[in-house]
Amino acid sequence: MRFFRRALASKSFVPGAILFLLIVGAAVFAPALAPHSPTAQDLSAGLLPPSAEHLFGTDQLGRDVFSRVLFAARTDLGIAFAAALTPFVVGVTLGLVSGYFGRATDWVISRVTDTVIAFPFYVLVIALVFALGAGAGGIVVAFALVGWVGYARVIRALTASMRDQGWVRAARGGGLSDARVLVRHVLPNVLPQAVVLLATEVVLIMVAIVTLGYLGLGIRPPTPDWGTMIADGQAFVTSHWWLSALPGLAVVVTGIALSLLGDGLGDAMRVAGRAGGRGSGRAVGVRGGSRRSRATHTHPSPGRTGASGVVPGSLRVKSLTLVALTRSTTNTTATNPATSRLVDGVSFEVAPGEALGIVGESGSGKSLTLRAIAGLLPPGVACESGEVSLGGHVGMVFQDPLAALDPLTRVGTQLREACEAAGAPNPRARVLELLADVRLRDPERIARAYPHELSGGQRQRVVIAIALASNPAVLLADEPTTALDVTVQREVLTLLDTLRRERGLTLVLVSHDLAVVAEITERVAVMRAGQILEVGPTRNVLVEPEHPYTRALLDAVPALPGQAGDPPRGAQASSTTPVLAVRDLDLKYGRTRAVEGASFEVRGSTGLVGESGSGKTTIARAITGELPLAGGSIEFMGRPIARGRRPKQLRTKIQLIPQDPASSLNPRRTAGTAITEVLRVNRVVPRRLERARVLELLGQVGLAPETADAYPHELSGGQRQRVAIARALAVNPQLLIADEATSALDVSVQADIIKLLTELRESYGLALLVISHDLAVVHELCDEVVVLRHGHIVEQGGRVLVDPQADYTRELLDAVPRLPAA
Structure with missing residues (x-):
């Protein structure tokens, strides 16, 4: 039913389906619809113009053109779909295998594909048909030999991009074979x-059939064929236009129908999430007065108070109400019911x-409020009422700096475009000035770099520079430090505060991290379910709410140990034999050494902390078997783990809870289906008990039974993370690896997940390996902490966060934002 609802909602599917069904109907029922035999000749009635008796006229042999067009549709459509089927199957299969396995398999398939593509398509098809013989058989074989390359290249690229997605890794970790992962998930x-x-290919094949018929290599007479009809009418094109024009029109209409139908089917098969959710976008500078909506926006002239009383540099939001254009029925809770109001009278x-x-x-409604101020509301969201008054231009910085920058364009070019849009007289000099203003060393080198060549902190500084290009009076920052390590987070916060004071900027900072807000803001507003519940001076609100x-x-x-002064809160390990032992581990990416000589043990709950690039996730990938060892060893339950492909039993005993709960679940599978598949593949329970076990697992992680029938995009971030944990528990693991499992969650949801992991550890006897840049989360969960830097272990032990010995550990602790003390 969901497929048909999405299909009917598509602007392409309905007209494409109607048009295509009419064409297919005409082809199927051609014997009944055709007024004359398509092969019957009447030389006395040759070249008659269109009339009531002959709707499309007659050709030079007196044959009825309308009847021949109908029967030609049967011929050409039948051959086109027959010729498209084999290339579709072969191309999709080769693309899946090449993109998924990579390495030598990918190299061989890619070289064969490149060899076929090196020859001009139509020249190769004509040569093959000429060698194989004209007619339907030769055409089908020719396209089977050369038509698969387009599918293979596109599907290979898509599969390669999905190969390392969280939900694919989770499927492999759940014990699924590569074949099952490919067929059921990818x-x-x-x-x-x-x-x-496929729809596009069918159109191309039809055009090729017409071309072959035009060249005399198509369908043999007297069988009607659009290409042959066009070729036969060429000699009469100036005097009897209908002979070529009407068969040509049939080809065009059929191509349009197939294109619309293909796009519509693609839309119907895609699973999309809700509009208006959290997302990232381009960093922008918006000119004052450049947008209009149902809410009133006012902007004063610089240097004076506007008629509306707006002071330059100020911001006033009055009774802002944002609504969804379509009713949402997903992610409903008692505190946020299914309603069209996303922001209510802010x-x-x-x-x-x-x-x-x-x-x-x-x-x-935090991010939506900022987008409304900047005039950048996402599709599906509209401003119903309210007033936004700005004292000048506004710039906006979004959450994810990597997504906010064009990956194929140098950052200097992107910044120069923003400067040109702002009217800078010398854009190149302005680019270097802005990069220097955001405290980036060597601005010329940074300007020449692509986004992937910069660190997370450098990318965020570039995004801030783009937002500053228009000299905004108001700067809007939407979660600018969420994905950053504590040291980089400290640098970005310091930068924002310095820029605000140097430039006299008005800053509106959105964050779910209360300590971050406490660092650089004078006032704070607390939002819930689209409404502001409390607003006031930051210290007053956070100390005496x-x-x-x-x-x-x-x-x-x-709480951090520096605030509470207590030891780690994880339950102390009682096992004498370590569940996991890492001995002198060396790991490489190509020739680059990522981890060197790492040794530690996991008995109860161990945390890995450090900056990005320190090797935390690399070690986790090696433990789960996704990365080969360059040196050292890994022992599980006292036994060395053999290098190479691991048996299913071992893979299921070590389960990974990935960082992003949205990407860790297949968007096309319900939560219940994702868990059921793991149970079935590993034969955990009989099939008749699978549904009961699924509901039991969901109950253990605090989810209602109806969650089993929900798709990932219909769940909140906390619910998705709980589903991921339930799936990991389905195979009765002995070690859970939580890779930044709470970094994308709000503080209340984060607290729930921390509590859940603690309870599961106690009730299941699980060992935990917690990877996080949030030292407070590690302090809550772990009894041992390992500090990594540049692939080396700096220090480890049970009192690392309480009594750090290494300067680097103290730097990490000092960089953590803290709430004001009472």
């Missing part, structure tokens, strides 16, 4: 694009040069 996700390609003011923080859970929801948020923030 194939359904590449099939929409393959179907679109009002606040920010004085010139002031910094306001907006905090709250996901879905509270008035609203119960604010107090609940503060209680959910994990």
